[in-house]
Amino acid sequence: MNTEQERATAPAEDVSRQIIAIAAHADMDAFQALFQDYSPRIRAYLLKMTRNAQAAEDLMQETMLAIWRKAGQYDPSRGPASAWIFTIARNIWIDAWRKQRRPELDPNDPALAADPEPDAANLMEQRQSHDALHKAMQTLPQEQVDLIRLSFFDEASHSTIAKQLGLPIGTVKSRIRLAFGRLRAALEDVK
Missing domain, CATH: 1.10.1740.10 (RNA polymerase sigma factor, region 2, helix turn helix motif)
Known part of the structure; x- marks a missing residue:
C-alpha cells in the first residue's frame, strides 16, 4: 500500500x-x-x-x-x-x-372535545325515534328487515349481502330500495 x-x-x-x-x-x-x-x-x-x-x-x-x-x-x-x-x-x-x-395539538380545540352528554329532552327524542323505527321495522316483511339489518346495522356491502343470500347484486339493491320506501311510509304512519 x-x-x-x-x-x-x-x-x-x-x-x-x-x-x-x-x-x-x-x-x-x-x-x-x-x-x-x-x-x-x-x-x-x-x-x-x-x-x-x-x-x-x-x-x-x-x-x-x-x-x-x-x-x-x-x-x-x-x-x-x-x-x-x-x-x-x-x-x-x-x-x-x-x-x-407537524402541527401542535390544541387541547382546547372543539374537535378534540368529547361530545356533551345529551340532556333529558334529547334523550327522550332519541328514545321516541328509536321506538318509531322499531315499530316501522315490524311492519316490513322479514326478508326486507334482514336486508336493512345487513346493509345498515351490520354495514355489509351490497356485494357481500348478495353472496351471503345467494342473490344477484341488482336484486339486492332493488329490494333494499323497496324496503326503504316501505320503511319511510311506515315511519310517516307512526308519527
Missing part, C-alpha cells in the same frame, strides 16, 4: 476505533477526539440542510449525543464510520423537520 492510501485509510480506522472505544469503555478521550474531528463537518452538513446556523448547531449537538448513546450499534463491517455518523445526522435532521411540520 502506498503512503497516500495509508493516509486516507488511517483516519477512517481511527474513527472506527474511537467509536468502538466509546461503546466498550465510555472513553471520553475518544469521544472528545471524535467530537473535535466531526462536529465541524456535521455542523456544515446540517447547515446546508437547515440553512439556519442555530438549528444546525442544535442538531449537531443532538447528533453527537446520539453517537455517544448508539456507539454500541456501530458495525465496522457494514461500512465506514463516517457514513454511520452522517446517517445519524441525516436521520436527526429528518426527525426535526417532520416535527416542525
Whole structure:
C-alpha cells in the first residue's frame, strides 16, 4: 500500500476505533477526539440542510449525543464510520423537520372535545325515534328487515349481502330500495 492510501485509510480506522472505544469503555478521550474531528463537518452538513446556523448547531449537538448513546450499534463491517455518523445526522435532521411540520395539538380545540352528554329532552327524542323505527321495522316483511339489518346495522356491502343470500347484486339493491320506501311510509304512519 502506498503512503497516500495509508493516509486516507488511517483516519477512517481511527474513527472506527474511537467509536468502538466509546461503546466498550465510555472513553471520553475518544469521544472528545471524535467530537473535535466531526462536529465541524456535521455542523456544515446540517447547515446546508437547515440553512439556519442555530438549528444546525442544535442538531449537531443532538447528533453527537446520539453517537455517544448508539456507539454500541456501530458495525465496522457494514461500512465506514463516517457514513454511520452522517446517517445519524441525516436521520436527526429528518426527525426535526417532520416535527416542525407537524402541527401542535390544541387541547382546547372543539374537535378534540368529547361530545356533551345529551340532556333529558334529547334523550327522550332519541328514545321516541328509536321506538318509531322499531315499530316501522315490524311492519316490513322479514326478508326486507334482514336486508336493512345487513346493509345498515351490520354495514355489509351490497356485494357481500348478495353472496351471503345467494342473490344477484341488482336484486339486492332493488329490494333494499323497496324496503326503504316501505320503511319511510311506515315511519310517516307512526308519527
